[in-house]
Amino acid sequence: MFQRLPDAGDLAVAITIDGKPVKARAGDTVAAALFAAGIDHCRTTPVSGTPRAPYCMMGVCFECLVTIDGVGNRQACLVPVQEGMSVETQRGKREIGR
Amino acid sequence: MAREFDIAVIGGGLVGAAIAWGLGKIGQRVAVLDEGDIAFRASRGNFALVWVQSKGLGMPEYAGWTVRSSEAWGGFADELKEQTGLDICHQRPGGFHLALSEAELANRESILKRLHNQPAMQRYEWEIMDRARVQRMLPQVGPEVVGGSYCPLDGHVNSPRLFRALHAGMQQLGVTYLPNHPVEQITYRDRQFVMHTPAGEVRSGKLVLAAGNGNARLGPMVGLNVPVRPQRGQIVVTEKAAPFLNYPVVTVRQTDEGGVMLGDSLEETGFDPTVGTGVISTIAERAVRMFPVLARLNVVRTWAALRVMTQDGFPIYDQSATCPGAFVATCHSGVTLAANHALVLAPLIAGGSLPPETFEVFSARRFDVPAAA
Amino acid sequence: MSAVNEVRDSYDVAVVGAGPAGLTAATACAAAGLATVLFDEQPAPGGQIYRAITQTPVQRASILGNDYWYGARLVRDFQASRAQYVPGATVWSLSREREIGVSTGGAARLTQAKRVIIATGALERPFPIPGWTLPGVMTAGAGQILLKSGAMVPQGRTLLAGCGPLLWLLAWQYLNAGVKIDAILDTTARASRSAAWPHAPAFLFSPYFRKGLRLMLSVRRRTKVIAGVTGLRAEGNSRLQQVAYRTADGAEIRLPADTLLLHQGVVPNVNLAMSVGIEHRWDDDQLCWVPVVDGYGGTSVDGVAIAGDGAGIAGAWAAEERGKLAALAAIRALKPDTRQDILPDEANIRLALAKVERGRLFLDRYYQPAASFRIPRGDTIVCRCEEVTAQQIIDTVALGCTGPNQMKSFLRCGMGPCQGRLCGLTVTELMAQTRGVPPAEIGHYRLRPPVKPITLGELAALPKDEAAIKAVVRG
Numbered sequence A: 001m002f003q004r005l006p007d008a009g010d011l012a013v014a015i016t017i018d019g020k021p022v023k024a025r026a027g028d029t030v031a032a033a034l035f036a037a038g039i040d041h042c043r044t045t046p047v048s049g050t051p052r053a054p055y056c057m058m059g060v061c062f063e064c065l066v067t068i069d070g071v072g073n074r075q076a077c078l079v080p081v082q083e084g085m086s087v088e089t090q091r092g093k094r095e096i097g098r
Numbered sequence B: 001m002a003r004e005f006d007i008a009v010i011g012g013g014l015v016g017a018a019i020a021w022g023l024g025k026i027g028q029r030v031a032v033l034d035e036g037d038i039a040f041r042a043s044r045g046n047f048a049l050v051w052v053q054s055k056g057l058g059m060p061e062y063a064g065w066t067v068r069s070s071e072a073w074g075g076f077a078d079e080l081k082e083q084t085g086l087d088i089c090h091q092r093p094g095g096f097h098l099a100l101s102e103a104e105l106a107n108r109e110s111i112l113k114r115l116h117n118q119p120a121m122q123r124y125e126w127e128i129m130d131r132a133r134v135q136r137m138l139p140q141v142g143p144e145v146v147g148g149s150y151c152p153l154d155g156h157v158n159s160p161r162l163f164r165a166l167h168a169g170m171q172q173l174g175v176t177y178l179p180n181h182p183v184e185q186i187t188y189r190d191r192q193f194v195m196h197t198p199a200g201e202v203r204s205g206k207l208v209l210a211a212g213n214g215n216a217r218l219g220p221m222v223g224l225n226v227p228v229r230p231q232r233g234q235i236v237v238t239e240k241a242a243p244f245l246n247y248p249v250v251t252v253r254q255t256d257e258g259g260v261m262l263g264d265s266l267e268e269t270g271f272d273p274t275v276g277t278g279v280i281s282t283i284a285e286r287a288v289r290m291f292p293v294l295a296r297l298n299v300v301r302t303w304a305a306l307r308v309m310t311q312d313g314f315p316i317y318d319q320s321a322t323c324p325g326a327f328v329a330t331c332h333s334g335v336t337l338a339a340n341h342a343l344v345l346a347p348l349i350a351g352g353s354l355p356p357e358t359f360e361v362f363s364a365r366r367f368d369v370p371a372a373a
Numbered sequence C: 001m002s003a004v005n006e007v008r009d010s011y012d013v014a015v016v017g018a019g020p021a022g023l024t025a026a027t028a029c030a031a032a033g034l035a036t037v038l039f040d041e042q043p044a045p046g047g048q049i050y051r052a053i054t055q056t057p058v059q060r061a062s063i064l065g066n067d068y069w070y071g072a073r074l075v076r077d078f079q080a081s082r083a084q085y086v087p088g089a090t091v092w093s094l095s096r097e098r099e100i101g102v103s104t105g106g107a108a109r110l111t112q113a114k115r116v117i118i119a120t121g122a123l124e125r126p127f128p129i130p131g132w133t134l135p136g137v138m139t140a141g142a143g144q145i146l147l148k149s150g151a152m153v154p155q156g157r158t159l160l161a162g163c164g165p166l167l168w169l170l171a172w173q174y175l176n177a178g179v180k181i182d183a184i185l186d187t188t189a190r191a192s193r194s195a196a197w198p199h200a201p202a203f204l205f206s207p208y209f210r211k212g213l214r215l216m217l218s219v220r221r222r223t224k225v226i227a228g229v230t231g232l233r234a235e236g237n238s239r240l241q242q243v244a245y246r247t248a249d250g251a252e253i254r255l256p257a258d259t260l261l262l263h264q265g266v267v268p269n270v271n272l273a274m275s276v277g278i279e280h281r282w283d284d285d286q287l288c289w290v291p292v293v294d295g296y297g298g299t300s301v302d303g304v305a306i307a308g309d310g311a312g313i314a315g316a317w318a319a320e321e322r323g324k325l326a327a328l329a330a331i332r333a334l335k336p337d338t339r340q341d342i343l344p345d346e347a348n349i350r351l352a353l354a355k356v357e358r359g360r361l362f363l364d365r366y367y368q369p370a371a372s373f374r375i376p377r378g379d380t381i382v383c384r385c386e387e388v389t390a391q392q393i394i395d396t397v398a399l400g401c402t403g404p405n406q407m408k409s410f411l412r413c414g415m416g417p418c419q420g421r422l423c424g425l426t427v428t429e430l431m432a433q434t435r436g437v438p439p440a441e442i443g444h445y446r447l448r449p450p451v452k453p454i455t456l457g458e459l460a461a462l463p464k465d466e467a468a469i470k471a472v473v474r475g
């Protein structure tokens, strides 16, 4: 569970997470926006189906995989948010063609 | 300190492990001598097909040998599972070879026709399918796929798990596995083989060379000629995806874990297992043309492994005339033939000889005679 | 600096990584007139320590501290240089011939460099405790990245656990920002502390000594620190609910927690270097693989150097100097007639380097994480991607696996998308302990390109020659 310091300033970027509209800060990565939105886990694993959340925030662990604008398994901690972006949390194995 | 066994198997890859497992099962005291963690071990890098179609052009007996293993595979997998608890996911839905142009399809058809027109060729089902029929079975094929060949005997397994199951099974059967025992020299005296390794000597009454490309060097030490050479194959693997492919294609298959394996090149580069961007890019490109839905999947791994290749591409099974009790088994389809190696070859080796009516054709003596024009 | 994303076919020098080492290396090479490119996966320069320095919302200087803001100068110098900067660029392959595979904006391409400087820095050492995969558990570095780049701090019951300077730095920054930390669970091992003392005198002269001491005291004044923690576990049902541990006097404690931030030091990020076959050695003080480099970062692969923490952990100030040394070697090789006043001043660099490296051994030994936190047992997950446990790995040793490569093919351990980054060291040490041999004898996973995933479509679109096509297409 994370919150913003007053320093964060304006939340000017509108995105959706699992269809729900959310405001993010320009410069946020998608992973930061997920935390800010209070998302508890971003995926369940393809092996056992247990929930996972971003762990390293620096592109190393691949725990932050989500579907961004229809493309699955993208590293949320490396992708900056963009106006209108659609983010979806994932379940298990990636669907083919997504 | 020397250790003594009924039979020593040199090489703990799929061929050696399958034979050792088969020998252990019939009560032989077996040692498997192997290299360490870094080794050319094609068993860790193969494509995991149990494949029948197109094998044996030039040696119909090889086609028969392959069909026999394919038939035995189901029972073999069940037996391993019962013994070790490991499901190696053997499946035999039939398999495809896809063509991306009319020329490729015509070429394919002519190869298969020649194969099946050979005298002494074993009969089994196969067919050339046009695009519409292929699409009915593989709905995800791309527009460039013009057709392909299909054979209902083809299948695949989880090859790394097969490898583990054989090792786990060997252990349960009391086979002694000796890693970090690279064999440098073999001597034969008084009907006994002595294997010299940096980790000490091992002695045995019989000997099986199953050292892959290492057999070329070891063979002459016991009077066997084993002309094999490394042939590089590169493979690309994607992240796990939900199941989408119901049949293995000779260069594209989805594993039970979800990853899609894409293969594989044939390169004459000696003992060089490096991955080259141009080759993996070509593999990727052909796979995407066959199945455009793959384009967005992430590649998570690639590797290069060295096949064990003979001049004619067929296996060598042989026994030594000068050092009785020494055998060699080497092939480049160690997954497909694993059932035969464990269930047919191992008992013959334990019995002391390979019946010539079945095995003469696989002897390396075939390379001594210049091929008749 | 030109920030065009257009990657050219060839460069004199390609630098990978925009942390302090990469920034100074690229700046110096460009100053000497070499056609220089700097690739970095992050959207902005700074690397880990100066993460988001050009765009952080945290403008109250007191929160992140002077050592963070110091980095702005490196970025400014780089921006004033003629080097090309390509952010959001993932380098996924490097060949011995120095052909680089790089992906930007969803498209991959190949480029050729006469010299390559790998400055991919460090990553946090794996911290495989029971429950470390639960949502709510993350690394201290991750917490710091959220702070630097998004002004985000934990809310609710927050615990920090582990050892090493970064853990204390993060605590200090959080406290400066007004975050309430419930406790710091200090896992620094008594044995490590005693092993470090002989090297303490040298450390007294390190610039890190006074800083570190002041910071630690400041943190201790403001929050509870529990020393001698062992048996650390994260517990909860599908998310972190509590943290369990044993105190120095053997009591079992459970604390409710919403966030647990773990850290036990950093280790070189070796994947790119290993994939090109650069020789590495096991470092018994830092307990990790370290590339074998000469005085300029030169490696066993011709024309490829490593600078910064990727060549062995020495910290940001050292990284800055090591970046210049790698640049110096590149300039001397490619433009031997470069005027002295343009060349980085080697004598000065070596002086500065000696100063910041003084007493390093003290830090390495003092913060050497205890074996129980590096080498897990039982059901604890080692490989997060494939969900492989410590016991499963131990069992493969009994099956005859002598090293990570055979084990990997038996268990899929290390085959997931992180490509062994979060399990490699654990596996090496676990197998070494099980077999009773030194880690150097166990070795590491054999790594191959792509060292970061790229899509099949990207890979398919790369140029290929006749030989490659012939090797694949068959009847």
Ligand SMILES: Cc1cc2nc3c(=O)[nH]c(=O)nc-3n(C[C@H](O)[C@H](O)[C@H](O)COP(=O)(O)OP(=O)(O)OC[C@H]3O[C@@H](n4cnc5c(N)ncnc54)[C@H](O)[C@@H]3O)c2cc1C
Pocket (backbone or CB within 6 Å): A058, C016, C017, C018, C019, C020, C021, C022, C039, C040, C041, C042, C046, C047, C048, C049, C050, C089, C090, C091, C092, C119, C120, C121, C122, C123, C124, C140, C141, C142, C144, C166, C169, C266, C272, C307, C308, C309, C310, C314, C315, C316, C317, C319, C451, C452
């Ligand atoms: C999470 C974390 C937080 C830290 N915080 C602090 C701190 O607050 N204070 C402190 O003194 N020390 C800190 N350290 C230690 C500090 O990072 C190092 O001492 C210092 O950054 C070393 O500089 P460098 O240039 O070698 O590497 P880094 O600064 O780490 O820079 C490496 C860069 O390379 C990029 N990169 C890596 N692989 C690729 C690739 N394949 N393709 C493209 N780009 C790539 C990375 O994105 C990164 O930007 C931290 C370390 C970590 C891991």
Ligand code: FES
Pocket (backbone or CB within 6 Å): A031, A054, A055, A056, A057, A058, A059, A060, A061, A062, A063, A064, A065, A075, A076, A077, A078
């Ligand atoms: S959080 Fe680790 S890769 Fe994104």
